[in-house]
Amino acid sequence: MRGVKDDTMVQEPGFTEVQPSRWTLEGVEGLRALGPHLVSERPEDFQARGRRWSLPGVIITDVAQTPLQISPSGRDPEQRDFVSIVFVRQGIFELYEAGRTFRFEPGQAGYMAGWEEVEAVNLVKSRVAMVSIHRDLLAAHGVTVPERIGSFPDASRLRRPALAFLLALMEEFAAAGERPMATEATTMVLAQLLAGLFLEGAGHRSDAEVLPQGLRARAEVLIARRSHDPDFTPQVLAELLSVSLRHLQRSFSSQGVGPAEVIRAKRLETALAALRLASHAPRSVGEIAAQAGFSSVKELRHALRASYGITPRELLAGRPLGTPEDTIDRLTLIG
Secondary structure (H helix, E strand, O other): OOOEOOHHHHOOOOOOOOEEEEEEEEHHHHHHHHOOOEEOOOHHHOEEEEEEEEEOOEEEEEEEEOOEEEOOOOOOHHHHHEEEEEEEEEOOEEEEEOOEEEEEOOOOEEEEEOOOOOEEEEOOOEEEEEEEEEHHHHHOOOOOOOOOEEEOOOOOOOHHHHHHHHHHHHHHHHHHOOOOOOOHHHHHHHHHHHHHHHHHHOOOOOHHHHOHHHHHHHHHHHHHHHOOOOOOOHHHHHHHOOOOHHHHHHHOHHHOOOHHHHHHHHHHHHHHHHHHHOOOOOOOHHHHHHHHOOOOHHHHHHHHHHHHOOOHHHHHOOOOOOOOOHHHHOOOOOO
């Protein structure tokens, strides 16, 4: 029989800092490790793999597993203070409560009390991204969730941006590994986005959609994730965030720079790191420019001269880097 390759899943993480955990559970022993409230029709073929990160008041989970039925566990009383928002990435996921059934397919999202407080089932091999958030964080944005299960409408304008932010955030956490990361801003933006989903469903306008701080933070996560693509522009960024380009530009106005400058700064940061390493692992300037997201060596050269007064070849030759311009100093990129 196969079993637990990493037992971190069955240990509840603390809620005071980012604490990553990863697990692989297989077969009868792996299913038994999760507890008697989980049942599989074919326990010998059971598989579950996932990652989880805990922040202050928030738990983020990314899990893929074979068909499984989940009953209320009755353990972890603290989970009653949390609401879990579930985004289905693959497969089918269903929630049951008091004769009601909510069925979710890829791209759809719903919510439930706690994380093991209601009956649920994934009917086929499925993958879900889940955020369990403390009710106090939602209440701070005017949201109370009396229902134990529910769904977000397919017409929701915030569902896709919220999932995009969550996936980008998980990538950043995975890349950081055990390194410390700032959590307060992340928790704030997540709370705004998730509260926005509930407010939007109730017919309210979402703070996460209109507050420049929340929109800018979401934009910076996407920039950190996609700046290497030379076709990634402010217009593409605005479309991913489901806002107009003008609205996106206004959200950056307090920094004194626009999204185009932030994208260019991230590309320049990537190129500089590669140029510094080129003496140990030789690479052409053209290759470095392309992998950083610049459309040409000329564009990289111009960015370096404008910000540091130096060319790529001068940097490779050992000339020290100058002081960056003010606009670069003021950027606060996530990632």
